[in-house]
Amino acid sequence: MKFNTKTIHGGQEHDLAFGSVMPPIYQTSTYAQSTPGGHKGYEYSRTHNPTRHALEKAFASIENGNHGLAFASGLAAIDAILKLLQSGDEVISTNDLYGGTYRLFTKIYEDFGIKFHFIGMENAEHIEDYINENTKLIWVETPTNPMLNIIDIVTTAQIAKKHNVLLGVDNTFATPYLQQPLDLGADIVMHSATKYLGGHSDLVMGALVVKDNGLAERLYFIQNASGAVCGPQDAFLALRGIKTLHIRMQRHCENGKAVATYLVNHPKIENVYWPGLENHPNHEVAKSQMNDFGGMVSFTTKGNNYEEAIKIVENFKIFTLAESLGGVESLAGHPASMTHASIPKENREKTGIVDSLIRLSVGIEDETDLIADLKQAID
Numbered sequence: 001m002k003f004n005t006k007t008i009h010g011g012q013e014h015d016l017a018f019g020s021v022m023p024p025i026y027q028t029s030t031y032a033q034s035t036p037g038g039h040k041g042y043e044y045s046r047t048h049n050p051t052r053h054a055l056e057k058a059f060a061s062i063e064n065g066n067h068g069l070a071f072a073s074g075l076a077a078i079d080a081i082l083k084l085l086q087s088g089d090e091v092i093s094t095n096d097l098y099g100g101t102y103r104l105f106t107k108i109y110e111d112f113g114i115k116f117h118f119i120g121m122e123n124a125e126h127i128e129d130y131i132n133e134n135t136k137l138i139w140v141e142t143p144t145n146p147m148l149n150i151i152d153i154v155t156t157a158q159i160a161k162k163h164n165v166l167l168g169v170d171n172t173f174a175t176p177y178l179q180q181p182l183d184l185g186a187d188i189v190m191h192s193a194t195k196y197l198g199g200h201s202d203l204v205m206g207a208l209v210v211k212d213n214g215l216a217e218r219l220y221f222i223q224n225a226s227g228a229v230c231g232p233q234d235a236f237l238a239l240r241g242i243k244t245l246h247i248r249m250q251r252h253c254e255n256g257k258a259v260a261t262y263l264v265n266h267p268k269i270e271n272v273y274w275p276g277l278e279n280h281p282n283h284e285v286a287k288s289q290m291n292d293f294g295g296m297v298s299f300t301t302k303g304n305n306y307e308e309a310i311k312i313v314e315n316f317k318i319f320t321l322a323e324s325l326g327g328v329e330s331l332a333g334h335p336a337s338m339t340h341a342s343i344p345k346e347n348r349e350k351t352g353i354v355d356s357l358i359r360l361s362v363g364i365e366d367e368t369d370l371i372a373d374l375k376q377a378i379d
């Protein structure tokens with residue numbers, strides 16, 4: 001099955017009771033048993049729920065994996081991966097990553113004795129310098145949030161395999177429409193399904209997909225034992241969202257390109273970060289591992305003035321100033337004061353998150369309206 005068909009049919013079957021084309025929302029916590037253990041495959045909705053199960057099969061299908069798991073949020077999904085580790089283990093992570101992931105690593109798991117190395121991975125060979133016998137996980141976001149850096153997944157996977165270390169890839173920004181990390185050698189692919197997979201800014205959810213049966217078994221155990229699962233209503237909404245992922249992403253990419261091109265030519269703009277630009281430092285890697293370049297675009301203004309950046313985001317009329325990304329509507333954010341405020345200023349600025357940085361999640365509206373909005377807000 002090709003990807004565009006998988007988003008609609010992958011892992012799905014019509015409802016066995018009445019043939020409903022969409023899976024019913026099984027809004028139940030428990031299931032009747034005829035005798036202890038005599039049930040129809042479902043006992044308790046933290047462990048299994050048919051609507052969630054349908055979604056988990058869709059997750060596995062679109063990411064070319066064998067097992068999908070749905071969680072209450074993207075961070076709950078990352079939390080489940082970290083629970084594979086033990087005190088004394090070490091993790092090597094991209095230094096430019098979602099602020100909430102950084103907070104989870106440093107404010108929760110460091111206290112449990114896990115050591116994190118945050119490094120620039122734009123040159124993947126650099127990773128090997130940080131590997132020792134305690135290294136258990138390499139954590140990669142690509143493209144990164146918010147600097148849109150690109151990490152070479154194939155080379156990173158080869159390094160991870162050589163040292164018997166797990167490679168997890170946060171595929172939130174790219175989605176499987178643009179890149180399929182498991183096929184490039186990653187062990188675990190993770191999503192904030194809150195973003196492009198859901199696609200309509202109406203739910204909070206996380207996803208994990210793996211190929212390996214043993215790894216899946218451990219993650220299912222953690223999912224049930226820790227209990228951060230999503231509810232059936234949200235599972236239904238995410239399934240509905242995934243069915244249009246391919247056409248939404250196509251438009252996100254077209255509009256992303258139009259916005260990046262407009263900003264590059266604007267006299268008040270200093271830097272534009274979008275992996276489709278030929279002067280992006282890892283444009284060639286992006287071309288080799290992605291099918292297109294996505295709808296996330298970041299930029300800075302000349303003079304790097306904090307107040308000016310705030311004024312721009314306040315003046316947008318179509319772009320909405322808000323946290324989050326990946327919905328049909330265009331959003332704008334100011335990472336230094338919003339999504340990445342939990343990262344100390346000094347660390348933030350080392351990775352490029354300066355005071356004037358603005359991050360756009362370019363939606364699927366008409367491109368001319370988006371450009372006109374950027375023009376009036378910046379001018």
Ligand SMILES: Cc1ncc(COP(=O)(O)O)c(C=O)c1O
Nearest residue numbers: 073074075098145172192194205
């Ligand atoms: C790249 C990335 N990973 C993970 C997360 C966390 O996901 P959630 O907000 O669904 O917990 C986010 C949220 O913005 C994100 O942008």
